[in-house]
Amino acid sequence: MKLVVAIIKPFKLEDVRTALGAVGVEGLTVSEVKGYGRQKGQTEVYRGAEYAVSYVPKVKLEVAVDDALADRVVEAIRDTANTGRIGDGKIFVFDVEHAVRIRTGETGTDAL
Amino acid sequence: MKLVVAIIKPFKLEDVRTALGAVGVEGLTVSEVKGYGRQKGQTEVYRGAEYAVSYVPKVKLEVAVDDALADRVVEAIRDTANTGRIGDGKIFVFDVEHAVRIRTGETGTDAL
Amino acid sequence: MKLVVAIIKPFKLEDVRTALGAVGVEGLTVSEVKGYGRQKGQTEVYRGAEYAVSYVPKVKLEVAVDDALADRVVEAIRDTANTGRIGDGKIFVFDVEHAVRIRTGETGTDAL
Amino acid sequence: MVQMGRGACLRAAAGAMALLLPADAMAQAAPAATLNGANTAWVLTATALVLFMTLPGLALFYGGLVRAKNVLSVLMHCFAIACLASVLWLAVAYSLAFGQGGSMNAWIGGLGKAFLAGVGTASLTTGDIPEDVFFMFQMTFAIITPALIVGAYPERMRFAPVLLISGLWLLLVYAPVCHWVWGGGWLAGMGVLDFAGGLVVHATAGVSAIVIAKLLGSRQGFPNELRPPHSPSMTMIGAAMLWVGWYGFNAGSALAANGNAGMAMIVTHTSAAAASLTWMTIEWIKFGKPSLIGIVTGMVAGLATITPASGFVGPAGGLVYGVVAGAACYWAVSYVKHSLKIDDSLDVFAVHGVGGILGILMVSAFADPSLGGLGLAKDMTMGKQFGVQLVGTVATVAWSVVVTFIIVKAVNAVVPLRATGEAETDGLDLSEHGERGYNY
Amino acid sequence: MVQMGRGACLRAAAGAMALLLPADAMAQAAPAATLNGANTAWVLTATALVLFMTLPGLALFYGGLVRAKNVLSVLMHCFAIACLASVLWLAVAYSLAFGQGGSMNAWIGGLGKAFLAGVGTASLTTGDIPEDVFFMFQMTFAIITPALIVGAYPERMRFAPVLLISGLWLLLVYAPVCHWVWGGGWLAGMGVLDFAGGLVVHATAGVSAIVIAKLLGSRQGFPNELRPPHSPSMTMIGAAMLWVGWYGFNAGSALAANGNAGMAMIVTHTSAAAASLTWMTIEWIKFGKPSLIGIVTGMVAGLATITPASGFVGPAGGLVYGVVAGAACYWAVSYVKHSLKIDDSLDVFAVHGVGGILGILMVSAFADPSLGGLGLAKDMTMGKQFGVQLVGTVATVAWSVVVTFIIVKAVNAVVPLRATGEAETDGLDLSEHGERGYNY
């Protein structure tokens, strides 16, 4: 099983979720993160002094999927989260050794 | 070394932590996440319009443990976080290649 | 490719980021977490009753880097985040199977 | 005859002034009038209460309803409009509203009182309070009225047009209508009843709001992907301040510390309470969950609706006003959003427009002693009064629609109203003001 | 003889009315009384201040103390109770409290003033202010008293019983006790001293709170897994508003703009300051860390305690009241939580109950000129006055306990009070009101 982790722009979250639904993903976990990268944060002004905010708000998506589905999930995210502008984010894929559904104790792909 | 990641219901956090203490876990890291899955969010009403909230607040637990302990940790979480109702969450286990305690520079299991 | 994950004290974030920049890291992702470990939280008082707060605010840093750079990144974090006092935190390294830059579709090290 | 509140006082004063004297001789020319310190104390207090309604009351009420990324922009709109309206009020708007317009006086006051020319600390007017106190009290109304309209265009309008539209609107919509009704203009002459601003404040703002919302277009994702208010507590704090401040708005409009002010306070309070409970009950029946946002929206509806009637109706009238306001505005919110599909984002028209007009029309019945009221204007019957109220409403609505339409089109030709899509996504706090609401 | 504040005024007025006239002829029948505009202006202002104490003051004070998932429910409780109490006050409660009860007048007023029957804008009462203004001022007390009790049951009581209990409580506990003390009832007849509501407001609410908390049961995890207040800033904002509003509560209860009001304001303020510093000092000594929640809790204790005495004691008395209030209520909080193990969640009894009763009893000493007071009631000695105060306390406590017990049992038979465990875990905001406090 794989865990696909994507760092995306917050306003793309709904589109991505819909696209993932279309390829068969039924669950995912989302968290708020701050990104640092090529895309620079906006400038803020405080009583006459201007200063740069280094971090940009991003959303992190974690989706555990069956190996077979992993590529389609990566593709779906890439296609929907893309705006062609810097800061669109990254996708990372990890190997999951073991998965359990807490409610039932099911493991492996059944746990998803 | 393994990293056990669990997505659980927030109100189960204390029980789980206690249970993990009992099996010998001394440290862990917690973050707030929003989950999307079978369990649907509550409905909110705003000036006469009702709409569904897709995300449910969850807590994500990350525990790095010695390989030998991993199964007991998974079990402990599964048993304590379980309420038998949908939305109880998932446990994922990953392989950790390397671990360092920042304070001392210790590595491997000593870092925990 | 590796993902270096570090749990550090919040006030060390800027130093660490600068140090990572020096070793060639150009992007990273940050999130707020709460840590439980040897370091105990401060005590809070509420209308005459004192109680311990178990969790300590920490910052989690995630940096994906080329295999070759991983060790230098770990070192840089260890050296800068270190204060010599308990609660300095941990570094974990994971293997990344696959990485994609959403904007361009580049993969592997090019995605960073 | 019933004591007629500000309208009557001002008409009388204006009439006297027109006949007798240049403005700067005013104090001497009304020998009978001596300062009533008690009334002055109450109107000074009421002035503070009404300023409090806008800053921070209304700002918070609105600020809590938008998304977190736009909260500061909404507070900024209210604050900057308050400042701008204050300066304009001093410069010309007070004079346009309450000055002598000479041959044009039916339509507009003149510029004779621009920058308070001729008004000293000893000038009395409108009964027995100093004119400078009256000027301040009225200023707070001129502040809140354009600020009410903020609710029509948050989360997407750029800041420069917010200021331009608000400033022009104050001069071209508010000042004239205020003159018609309270400054001795043609509606005052007809005997229209508008105690504290059903036409002058709520109808003008509500109607103009929906015009602006329509011309500006909806927010991204309206109406399906609406997000809930980011901070219902902030909205509730603002609402509570509005309620408290409204005591100054309505009971202060008696311009006296007496039983009339007391009764105005009672009916104001009663209408607010009844409308809140009505809205709450509707939600409870419909969704099983009465909401905080719901109950406070009902409150505003009840207060807006009773405003024009607050000096004329009795306690039972206040109760009826509240129930009608809660139900009618509840319905209007859905109608505008789902049938008209206009993104009047914070429901300014549905609450203030509908409420204000309803209140104006209903007053012809509920001011009548037969319905517990304190009496209609002299020589009026319910029917005749209703006719007058209707004329006032039609005129106010028509003027507001037409002039607001022209203002919006004109401003848009100079500065595009609408923020770019990206600015809207990022939120106006960062894109227009370089700040974030929450740095926790 | 000392000027006796509201109690005395009302007794006089009520007495006159009983002897002389039907209610609707009242204004004419008291020919000596003419409107005092200054006093009216101050009472109108005080009315706004006291409303401000509940909305948003008390709501925020309480809202900040609960967990984030219940903040809206607490605001909702305060807001909805305010609306409900207002309507009930107009309908019957004012009449029960301040009307003429005929042969039952020692115990309860009649229904003669229901819906303000016979009270016009020209009616004067209680000295020289319009009765409608007095009605409004009193309404704000009737609003805050049941709202105080909200602190006993947050985070676990369902919304329907909150409303039912509050409404019944207003009619069956507040109105009668108010009549006994301020409406010309039996305690007034005995010469009980309660300037602004030690018995009527704080004792009734505090005692009823602990009864409800006991019957309802504790929150999950009480007392070991308590969570700290989710927003001490919100609590502090509310506390500050309470302090400001309390000027209206206590100094407004002089029903006049004079040196008595000034002195009431001084002792009120002094007691608040001294109690705050006392609580702060205790925490500092005990924990090394004086907390914001602590200092503002001390403030409320100081204010509640001085309330009954605020028209009778001098500045030094105010200081002593504050120190005693801070220390006693600090102790009471722990006692209720850890010894009685009752989850009176926001310490209504420990602060308002203990404070109010303490203030009532101490007044017999500190009103005496020998202790800097302004004087006891006519023909009273310290000892005799203490006896009267004690009778008043026992009667109020007993009535509050018994009637609240019955109300709670009765309501629970109709609608279960307690939210389900799951609703409690999710928080009442979502489960009862379908909203979330913070959508950042």
Place this chain on the structure above:
Amino acid sequence: MVQMGRGACLRAAAGAMALLLPADAMAQAAPAATLNGANTAWVLTATALVLFMTLPGLALFYGGLVRAKNVLSVLMHCFAIACLASVLWLAVAYSLAFGQGGSMNAWIGGLGKAFLAGVGTASLTTGDIPEDVFFMFQMTFAIITPALIVGAYPERMRFAPVLLISGLWLLLVYAPVCHWVWGGGWLAGMGVLDFAGGLVVHATAGVSAIVIAKLLGSRQGFPNELRPPHSPSMTMIGAAMLWVGWYGFNAGSALAANGNAGMAMIVTHTSAAAASLTWMTIEWIKFGKPSLIGIVTGMVAGLATITPASGFVGPAGGLVYGVVAGAACYWAVSYVKHSLKIDDSLDVFAVHGVGGILGILMVSAFADPSLGGLGLAKDMTMGKQFGVQLVGTVATVAWSVVVTFIIVKAVNAVVPLRATGEAETDGLDLSEHGERGYNY
């Protein structure tokens, strides 16, 4: 001659008292003076408004500007200082400021009115209001002035020295300067014009703030790693409350409900609005993004600057004051931060010090009728008045600098002022008060 506000009233009263009578016979000894209820009602109201400025106004204004981990400590500073100042005011400070100092009276009042000795509810002073009301009104000034200084040292000063410094400062800086200017001291004798506290409040606080900031040292990371205000909305709420409360501060200083109070309100309001728009415009031009923090900072500058002049200048003067205040304080903020490199963290000197002094000096011109003012003091020319104002400024600044310096050094010798580096990193909320601001 222009009506001179509080200063004049008090000088007269103080003079009369000195000549004629022991304090406790005062009421009888001024037979002409009878209670003016209307003025009393307004000053009671103004007292509530000024308390509201500190609690919660100023506390929120400052609390929003610091980082989230220090928000509670700032609220705590303001609250505890308010309590401490209140007790000290009653104990001795009022007497030092407004009592009779006998042979030392040019410099300081005596202790004759300590604990309000001899002041009963019937004592009248300062014209026609009760002295206890005047005492309360003045107390709210004594509360806010040391609280203003909190802005100099947040995020790094320990709590014990905050209290020690504030208490000593009230007695040694505020009370004497207040006596010089308003209590019949030497500056009053020279005819200095300071209507509501340019010298007494803003100059003393502003100058002392920068002294403390300099001695205490900067926050970690100043000035490069400054963090933006954690909650601009909280700051805006506080600012709005300051604006509303300032009506009481300035218009209340007329000590009467009349046209003078009205005009004071107008110029206060106008200056606030104009300064806000000025600051906004500067930011807009310079950065393209007018900020909420900016506009409200401009507002405070406008209000501080007009304060000493608010009873003397006309509406046009108010406008000029606002524009000058906005521009000068904007410049001063940068100057202190970037040129002087002093971490007067929330810009107390740049806004209050600069504003207050500017206002004091400009009044010699703008009070003149030729510039629309209400008139200078008797026998004064612009030049002569300017000389007096300058003397007042120099004396106030010098005294504030020297005495504050001594206080800080003395306190630091007893308790180290500065929190440890770790406490500063963790935030003062946890390290000093054991609480966290946001537990969401």
